[in-house]
Amino acid sequence: MSIKTYHGIDHHVGGTPLIRLKRLSELTGCEILGKAEFMNPGGSVKDRTALGIITEAEKQGLLKPGGTIVEGTAGNTGIGLTLIGQARGYRSVIIIPETQSPEKITLLRTLGAEVHCVPAKPYSDTGNYNHIARRLAEENGWFWANQFDNTANRLVHYQTTGPEIWRQTRGEVSAFVSAVGTGGTLAGTSIYLKEQNPAIHTVCADPYGAAMWSWFTHGHTDIDDGDSIAEGIGQMRVTSNIEGLNVDKAYRIDDQTALSIIYHLLRDEGLFLGLSSGINIGAAVRHAQEQGPGKTIVTILCDSGHKYQSKLYNRDWLQANDLDPDFTLEKAVG
Numbered sequence: 001m002s003i004k005t006y007h008g009i010d011h012h013v014g015g016t017p018l019i020r021l022k023r024l025s026e027l028t029g030c031e032i033l034g035k036a037e038f039m040n041p042g043g044s045v046k047d048r049t050a051l052g053i054i055t056e057a058e059k060q061g062l063l064k065p066g067g068t069i070v071e072g073t074a075g076n077t078g079i080g081l082t083l084i085g086q087a088r089g090y091r092s093v094i095i096i097p098e099t100q101s102p103e104k105i106t107l108l109r110t111l112g113a114e115v116h117c118v119p120a121k122p123y124s125d126t127g128n129y130n131h132i133a134r135r136l137a138e139e140n141g142w143f144w145a146n147q148f149d150n151t152a153n154r155l156v157h158y159q160t161t162g163p164e165i166w167r168q169t170r171g172e173v174s175a176f177v178s179a180v181g182t183g184g185t186l187a188g189t190s191i192y193l194k195e196q197n198p199a200i201h202t203v204c205a206d207p208y209g210a211a212m213w214s215w216f217t218h219g220h221t222d223i224d225d226g227d228s229i230a231e232g233i234g235q236m237r238v239t240s241n242i243e244g245l246n247v248d249k250a251y252r253i254d255d256q257t258a259l260s261i262i263y264h265l266l267r268d269e270g271l272f273l274g275l276s277s278g279i280n281i282g283a284a285v286r287h288a289q290e291q292g293p294g295k296t297i298v299t300i301l302c303d304s305g306h307k308y309q310s311k312l313y314n315r316d317w318l319q320a321n322d323l324d325p326d327f328t329l330e331k332a333v334g
């Protein structure tokens, strides 16, 4: 009898299940399906990006054994780069804005990354976390992952997330919905799906205070009113990963709606999610309501609530931010 060969953790990124969101499917008459990206080794959709960027850099000879990866990240990409880096023999240096959840920052240190917490600054400021990462790479001869403008990011979603959704729905997917951080998930996945069937809608979910809704709806990146506490999304510029992407529809989802959705999913369906998942699902529900029953709408469950216990799952913190965990689902998506 031959023994099955097993592989390391870098061979177990992706291949995540598609989970039916029961109550929301019943309410809309559509199949609302969430791709469980929180089940990846580092607990988020960004493990795919990390693996894609590292693999491409190895192919191009930009990363050599014992090399150092540096990246500016809201946390999840850094977690993916650190874990996959360790599996492949690289060291990670992570630059993260100090506004990100303490759980992600602590986790990065625990995993073994060298972490630099920096003040949150806009992209136009030279102190922005991405510019710091780029400068450190230049000064030290390190590899800069550059997730926002390195299109190995969208490529990995084109090669993995898109084909998985196509297979898992047996080609019956009618729309793919995703928020934008770098845009890798939305662009790569939807470009693949459109190639299989041009009738599949590409739908952008945006939090308030970000520019993607405005970009895809009106063709300019004017900043909208409001803001959001969602981490990892809320892009203000057209990244190289977003460049050239056409979307069929964009929706803005407010934090209270997203929060009501993730609290409902925890209490009634045992899904423990972060807020970007709630923004995604809010837009999937809006699209279902607009399109009418009978559609199959797929979105991303980006990461889990474990990373936000001190914020999203802390009543005092929610109250201080004018958010109500007891707001009913029906009131939120009514």
Ligand code: PMP
Residues within 6 Å of the ligand: 044, 045, 046, 074, 076, 077, 179, 180, 181, 182, 183, 184, 185, 186, 231, 232, 233, 274, 276, 277, 302, 303
């Ligand atoms: N949700 C979370 C929690 C994230 O960390 C990210 C990535 N920053 C996203 C969504 C967005 O993914 P993408 O970068 O592929 O647009």
